[in-house]
Amino acid sequence: MPDNTCVRCGAVTPPHDVVSVASADGAFRLLCSRCFNVEMAHRAKIHTFEHPEFTPVRLADADGVVHEFHFRSLLFGDQLSLEAFELVSGNEDCAGFRFQLLGDPRSDPFELLGDLVQKVKRALAVRHLVEHAGKLDVAGTMVRGRIEWDGNDNGRMPCVVIDGRRVDWTDFGAMLMAFEGWQFRVELVDPSDEA
Template sequence: MAHERCEQCGNPTPPWDIIDFSEDGNSYALLCTPCFNATIAELTGFTDFENVRLEPIRMTDCTGEPHQFHFQFRLQGTMIILDAFELCGDLRCGYQFQLTGEPDDDVFVLLGHLVERIRRTLSVRHIDFQERQIIDSTVRGRIDLDEAQDGLLPLVVVDGKEVTWKEFGRMLTSVQGGRWKPSPAFIQALDEAALGPRRCPML
């Protein structure tokens, strides 16, 4: 996928590192993460904020499969957000994690907490993808939009792998007769998936 040029510094930037930013809600600019952070720091008065670039790290899950995580560190109003994610080409995919903190927090302390969360997640499998069935009574994952279905159906990402809504329904037949209650987080994820991609919130 072609890289966009940051409208502030002019550097070509991969899609996962570009932010659609608006100060007034009318005009938008594509900014790379460092330029976005510098702009937010100026607007919010966090003049001591330091842009940090974190190198990717490789971790192995409980089946021995390696996963490479990239990071994006950004200032969002009065908080900082640290994202960790895998890439398929230039797009985010697979496992994705997020941690929030205060602007004066030590980014490397936050990174340590996030890496520990990743490690815990990679230590558990929820789906047997060879047998195409749920391993236990609990499934944890992420809900996205299925672009192959024009965004009309959810797409479930479990154990870092995409599972179509139809496939997930088939897997649930292995526990037919049981009862389940969707958690508030599940309902919220469905709502967010239905809303589709959203622009950076205005300050």
Template sequence: MDCYNTVMAEELGIELPQLPKTFVADDANGVKRIFEVEQQITGTAILLTARERWEQGYEFAVDGEPDTNQHKLFKQLREKTTRGLSETYLETGKFSTAEPYTYVKQNHLKGVLAYDSANSETPLAIIDGKPYTWDEVGRMLQAFEGFQVKIAMKDLADELE
């Protein structure tokens, strides 16, 4: 990616500042999360993506015009990550039989869809930084039988209300 970005920066006549490659942010439970930052310059935008260091964890992104101040864009990425980590959507517990369960708090979920290498027919849903299969998400949603549902797809760099 670094070589590609160098070529694109030269082609577009823009500076390619050195940005931090990683940063740490605390989640809603006070757990420190380590993010790796990827910078990608395209013909129409600069995209910064923060991915948690382990496979299929939290992921956040921001984008801007090619002439955007990339240090400000990095600051926006950190702020978006902090906002994204500040709320959780799932709660776990145990039934009286000691069997564990996971349920949806406050009647809504936010997450990211990811490729499931174990089952290419359905995606994984990354919620609260953890991967869930489509079957697991379906079981969590069973409690909402009879409810209406709204699913909104947004680009990773867009804000999700």
């Protein structure tokens, strides 16, 4: 069990809420997001900044399945990053929805939260995969998702997360064979830009 104790305040913090920060001497320190933001606000001289804590929200997808989103806010100098993500035990990166928005740290963080929740709702309303007899297929002619590492140490291969579900690279390839002979277009989009 990894020790997720914040070295600044001593709080034992869930793994999704710790930040590993490099010091000048090259050593890494674990900080909780609140302490990270306090230090960053001090360095960026944003004295009015207050670390926002948002309680999880539950939102239903197009099939009526409810997803619980947790939030993390991190101050990166002149930008405040707000992330919404699902907690999937043992598989934090490779499954579950995840969204991000960047905003002005001097503006009301609840406004940024409102915008992020709207973005999550827009994404949940669209399904890119359909299940036919236990097999997943591409629903239309456009797929959106997230690229993650498949977790296999024998090489750097991706898996993709579509509709919040992990799809292995070979399974994704098999899905695309329904379109054999078609052309395709890949556009890579920064997480904070995705509409």
